[in-house]
Amino acid sequence: MIRETKQRSTILKNLKSRHDHPTAEDVYIDVRKILPKISFGTVYRNLGQLANEGIISVVPIEKVLHFDYRTEPHAHFYCEKCKSVIDLDLNFDFNLLEIAQKQTTHKLQSSDTFFRGICKDCLDKQNN
Numbered sequence: 021m022i023r024e025t026k027q028r029s030t031i032l033k034n035l036k037s038r039h040d041h042p043t044a045e046d047v048y049i050d051v052r053k054i055l056p057k058i059s060f061g062t063v064y065r066n067l068g069q070l071a072n073e074g075i076i077s078v079v080p081i082e083k084v085l086h087f088d089y090r091t092e093p094h095a096h097f098y099c100e101k102c103k104s105v106i107d108l109d110l111n112f113d114f115n116l117l118e119i120a121q122k123q124t125t126h127k128l129q130s131s132d133t134f135f136r137g138i139c140k141d142c143l144d145k146q147n148n
Contacts, residue, residue: 028066030054041079041086041105099139
């Protein structure tokens with residue numbers, strides 16, 4: 021269990037208010053507006069600790085870590101044009117992890133469903 025600190029609670033509050041899956045740098049820029057003396061290292065270390073504790077999740081995209089306040093299973097969409105990451109709430113009538121576990125001798129612990137393409141905003145701009 022990690023200790024509650026002003027820095028950690030500010031970082032969590034920032035993540036909770038967003039839906040854009042920010043990078044550590046994005047979080048750092050926002051948190052500095054509230055805590056001007058906070059360092060990037062402190063933000064990065066706290067994001068890592070929060071992820072290790074399962075309080076937030078990490079979405080790795082193109083070798084860059086993005087952070088997500090939502091930890092329950094859900095899919096993500098990555099726009100290859102504007103680089104945004106969007107949550108997709110898809111209803112699956114099956115448990116993919118359970119199906120996969122039955123077909124392997126490996127110990128599966130989690131799975132990520134990830135789609136790539138062009139988001140609606142980029143498509144709308146492209147068609148105008």
